[in-house]
Amino acid sequence: MVKNRDLKPQDIGRPGEQLTKLGKLMELPAPYDDPDMEPPLTEPKDSWKEKHCASLDGYIGIDTLTRPQTKKEEEEFVKKFLSGLEKIFSDETNRNFIQPLLLSFEYCAKCNTCSEACHVYQASGKNEIYRPIFRSEVLRKIAKKYFTKSGKILGRFVGADINVNWETIARLGELAYRCNLCRRCAQTCPLGLDNALLAREIRKIFSQEMGIAPKPLHEKGTMLQLKTGSTTGITKPALLDMIEFIEEEIEEKTGKKIKIPIDKKGADILLVHNAGEFMSWPENPAAFAILFEEAGLDWTLSSEMMGYDNVNYGIWYDDLQAKKIALQQFKVAKDLGVNRIVIGECGHAHKAAAVSMDRIVTGEDNIPRESFLPILWDLVKTKKLKLDPSKNNFPVTLHDPCNVVRMMGVVQPQRNILKAICPQFREMTPHGVHNYCCGGGSGFAIMNYMNFPEFRNKVSSRMKFKQILDAFQDTVKDPGIPKYVCAPCSNCKGTMRDLLEYYGATEKFNIHYGGLVELTVNALVDIKNPFLEFLQE
Amino acid sequence: MLLLVFMYISLFAFIILSLSKAMKYAKMPMHSRWELYPVPKEKGRGEYGGSYYEEVKWWEKPRETSLAGEIKEMLKEMLFIKNLFINQRPLWWLSYALHLGIYLLALWTVLLFIGAITEIAGLPMVTETGVNKHWWAALIYYCTLFTGSIGTILAAVGAGGLFLKRVFNETLKKYTTPQEYFNLLFIFTVLVTGLIVWSSDPAFNYGRDIMKRLLTFSAIQADTALTVHIVLLGLLLIYIPLSKMSHYVGKYFTFHKVLWDNDPNLPGSEVENKVKEAGRFKPSKSWSAPHCKTGETNSQ
Ligand code: SF4
Ligand code: SF4
Numbered sequence: 083m084v085k086n087r088d089l090k091p092q093d094i095g096r097p098g099e100q101l102t103k104l105g106k107l108m109e110l111p112a113p114y115d116d117p118d119m120e121p122p123l124t125e126p127k128d129s130w131k132e133k134h135c136a137s138l139d140g141y142i143g144i145d146t147l148t149r150p151q152t153k154k155e156e157e158e159f160v161k162k163f164l165s166g167l168e169k170i171f172s173d174e175t176n177r178n179f180i181q182p183l184l185l186s187f188e189y190c191a192k193c194n195t196c197s198e199a200c201h202v203y204q205a206s207g208k209n210e211i212y213r214p215i216f217r218s219e220v221l222r223k224i225a226k227k228y229f230t231k232s233g234k235i236l237g238r239f240v241g242a243d244i245n246v247n248w249e250t251i252a253r254l255g256e257l258a259y260r261c262n263l264c265r266r267c268a269q270t271c272p273l274g275l276d277n278a279l280l281a282r283e284i285r286k287i288f289s290q291e292m293g294i295a296p297k298p299l300h301e302k303g304t305m306l307q308l309k310t311g312s313t314t315g316i317t318k319p320a321l322l323d324m325i326e327f328i329e330e331e332i333e334e335k336t337g338k339k340i341k342i343p344i345d346k347k348g349a350d351i352l353l354v355h356n357a358g359e360f361m362s363w364p365e366n367p368a369a370f371a372i373l374f375e376e377a378g379l380d381w382t383l384s385s386e387m388m389g390y391d392n393v394n395y396g397i398w399y400d401d402l403q404a405k406k407i408a409l410q411q412f413k414v415a416k417d418l419g420v421n422r423i424v425i426g427e428c429g430h431a432h433k434a435a436a437v438s439m440d441r442i443v444t445g446e447d448n449i450p451r452e453s454f455l456p457i458l459w460d461l462v463k464t465k466k467l468k469l470d471p472s473k474n475n476f477p478v479t480l481h482d483p484c485n486v487v488r489m490m491g492v493v494q495p496q497r498n499i500l501k502a503i504c505p506q507f508r509e510m511t512p513h514g515v516h517n518y519c520c521g522g523g524s525g526f527a528i529m530n531y532m533n534f535p536e537f538r539n540k541v542s543s544r545m546k547f548k549q550i551l552d553a554f555q556d557t558v559k560d561p562g563i564p565k566y567v568c569a570p571c572s573n574c575k576g577t578m579r580d581l582l583e584y585y586g587a588t589e590k591f592n593i594h595y596g597g598l599v600e601l602t603v604n605a606l607v608d609i610k611n612p613f614l615e616f617l618q619e
Numbered sequence: 620m621l622l623l624v625f626m627y628i629s630l631f632a633f634i635i636l637s638l639s640k641a642m643k644y645a646k647m648p649m650h651s652r653w654e655l656y657p658v659p660k661e662k663g664r665g666e667y668g669g670s671y672y673e674e675v676k677w678w679e680k681p682r683e684t685s686l687a688g689e690i691k692e693m694l695k696e697m698l699f700i701k702n703l704f705i706n707q708r709p710l711w712w713l714s715y716a717l718h719l720g721i722y723l724l725a726l727w728t729v730l731l732f733i734g735a736i737t738e739i740a741g742l743p744m745v746t747e748t749g750v751n752k753h754w755w756a757a758l759i760y761y762c763t764l765f766t767g768s769i770g771t772i773l774a775a776v777g778a779g780g781l782f783l784k785r786v787f788n789e790t791l792k793k794y795t796t797p798q799e800y801f802n803l804l805f806i807f808t809v810l811v812t813g814l815i816v817w818s819s820d821p822a823f824n825y826g827r828d829i830m831k832r833l834l835t836f837s838a839i840q841a842d843t844a845l846t847v848h849i850v851l852l853g854l855l856l857i858y859i860p861l862s863k864m865s866h867y868v869g870k871y872f873t874f875h876k877v878l879w880d881n882d883p884n885l886p887g888s889e890v891e892n893k894v895k896e897a898g899r900f901k902p903s904k905s906w907s908a909p910h911c912k913t914g915e916t917n918s919q
Contacts, residue, residue, distance in 0.1 A: 169906060172904070173647060175905065177648040177650075177902075178648075178650050179650055179651060179653075181644060181648070181877065182650055184644070184647075185644070185869050185873045185877065188863060189863055189873070191863075191866070192791060192794040193710055193714070194710075194794070195703060195706045198707070210793075239797045241796035270702060272696070272703040272707075273866055273870055274873030274878050275873060276655075276877075279653070290911050291911075293907075293909055305910065401651075402911050437652050437881075440883060441651055441884055441894050442894070443894075444884070444886075444895050445886070448886070452672065456674055460675050488668070489656070490656070490670065490672050491661065491668060491672055493664075493673065494669055495673055515656045
């Protein structure tokens with residue numbers, strides 16, 4: 083095995099076992115500065131290696147990528163990849179991204195500025211293969227070799243020096259799933275180029291041409307959503323049951339009798355949640371209901387197919403799936419006759435519905451979409467909610483979900499709210515549009531099979547964990563003081579849950595995570611008992 | 620005469636090829652929104668990275684943009700390569716020397732042009748007794764001298780330095796293609812030949828003379844050094860827009876047309892018209908995975 087730092091893009095096709103292995107990772111601050119404080123790295127199982135592509139770094143991101151059994155299968159695989167590669171460069175087949183793609187493809191100055199910005203690269207202890215331009219350069223070299231005149235004539239001179247076979251392509255596909263698509267790298271690029279976009283285009287080739295994508299994203303993600311209405315597979319009766327349960331919970335916890343409005347025609351607001359909330363964090367939809375009712379908003383939830391799950395996993399890997407889902411989600415709102423769609427605590431739903439999909443509908447189909455954050459701030463600012471900040475008198479820090487902040491520009495409302503309701507609020511460093519991804523971005527949060535969670539907890543979430551510990555340095559070692567990471571995004575919460583558990587941070591140091599609405603409800607003057615569970619004993 | 624014609628051709632090629640590259644990007648179909656904050660044109664919010672999405676019912680409010688904010692950011696990037704300065708200081712020194720040198724040389728070319736016109740109009744830069752005492756002639760003369768000399772030296776140090784840095788820095792080396800070394804060497808060589816020519820004519824009278832001849836269509840008198848310099852410079856001018864060095868075109872699009880393009884699709888807007896138009900596009904090819912059916916390629 084070549085030393086991590088000596089690897090170069092051409093090595094992607096290097097025959098033999100595993101290209102690289104995680105070595106010394108970025109150090110964590112106290113109390114995790116002792117290596118014994120974290121679980122050790124593990125080896126991939128032989129059966130995984132035989133079946134999948136574990137030959138990149140020993141982790142398996144694409145569970146549906148399996149080794150070919152025959153020479154013919156391998157040839158077919160290579161052929162499909164190349165035809166997909168050709169398609170991303172054609173304005174016939176890749177209209178929506180051809181311009182940004184070509185720009186990022188053509189102009190890289192190899193200045194390496196982006197590497198400093200990438201949390202995956204930094205957290206890995208600067209392992210060469212996670213350098214943002216490593217992956218981009220592999221893609222460039224292959225595309226040049228097979229599809230450009232200069233590459234065919236001048237070869238190595240212009241960098242066209244990678245041949246493809248199964249191993250090479252599979253490793254590149256895996257590598258596209260070692261990037262959170264957080265686009266922090268693009269923020270620092272002097273030429274405005276976007277390595278995340280290139281990673282996404284590789285995923286697109288795999289999905290749209292080769293039919294290969296992680297199961298939780300595709301089969302149990304967008305496909306399931308298109309079939310049943312939700313990636314959770316919750317059916318309408320199940321949803322209605324859950325809502326009833328939430329109403330009971332609200333009454334039990336707060337004494338408030340609330341009837342959650344469902345399918346209310348002509349309501350002002352259609353509130354859409356990540357359906358994962360109903361299953362994993364029902365206190366979140368509950369908190370929304372309490373706040374919206376308290377403020378007297380005219381709102382409703384939808385129980386229609388595609389109306390109760392705002393997720394759109396397509397934006398991570400497949401344009402066609404993204405569009406299919408978005409169109410149906412828009413339709414639900416139109417049929418209900420609402421004035422606007424308000425997106426709850428789900429980051430990628432923010433980006434998908436409000437930004438990415440802004441250019442697919444026109445006229446009456448184009449129902450305005452907005453984030454819940456400005457509304458919530460408005461309710462706090464205008465004192466429509468009676469709040470007592472002393473109820474939230476414990477250290478609180480804020481995680482900025484990339485999709486809400488860096489990709490949509492909603493930065494201030496959440497901080498304004500926290501400053502108003504949490505006396506011990508402190509920022510992470512860096513924060514706002516320069517934040518780091520939680521490490522669960524682009525689907526990682528839901529890719530929970532084989533050893534992929536280990537990569538997430540150890541590497542892609544490591545920088546976030548460091549930031550959390552840094553933000554709480556004053557009290558972190560005192561388990562008597564509860565600490566709260568406010569992560570107003572379902573995906574980020576999933577990552578936090580796993581992260582805090584993996585490092586035993588809740589158990590050992592009383593660090594908790596949760597949304598913003600729960601904190602807000604916790605501060606409501608007329609609620610006697612704490613709404614946040616960890617304050618309840 | 621041949622040299623003169625070649626100079627015309629190379630200048631013309633530089634402009635036409637750069638423009639055609641810009642046209643290629645400008646004509647591409649409208650892309651999905653893929654902006655990245657901070658977007659400096661967001662009035663009052665650009666500084667911290669906010670956008671109109673921070674407003675309740677943003678679509679009912681007037682869209683406030685700030686051209687000044689955008690221009691300020693653009694100038695910071697163009698004049699100082701701000702992103703590199705903040706994020707990659709060691710490389711910035713050399714890269715900035717190269718770019719500042721090129722900017723000065725561009726200014727120098729303009730000054731040569733002005734000087735040539737001034738001389739054609741009857742006001743020589745240099746008289747029997749030395750530099751013309753006339754304030755205008757003197758101003759142009761000394762500015763030309765300054766921009767030309769400092770520009771060439773800075774650019775040469777930058778190009779040569781970057782070349783060496785790439786050769787000796789292990790990381791940069793891995794990602795640098797032979798062509799990229801060649802590009803730097805090419806620029807460096809042109810600058811060195813320029814320095815050689817300059818050494819025998821420190822006042823850049825030759826440059827003004829060439830300008831005059833370009834303006835009056837008369838044959839250029841050149842010795843070997845000058846001929847080599849002109850030929851190489853001409854070739855470089857033709858090559859730049861064909862290569863990655865045309866990032867002056869790319870950068871406009873990456874920032875203005877992608878990262879800072881957050882115009883919403885509002886009823887009656889130009890964006891809406893484009894979306895409607897895009898909806899009419901029927902691709903003749905499509906993707907092959909089982910879940911991708913024909914006709915759905917125009918995805919977002
Ligand atoms: S910062 Fe931009 S130009 Fe520099 S290496 Fe990264 S992608 Fe390339
Ligand atoms: S998008 Fe994020 S994770 Fe991916 S390369 Fe860029 S900085 Fe790294």
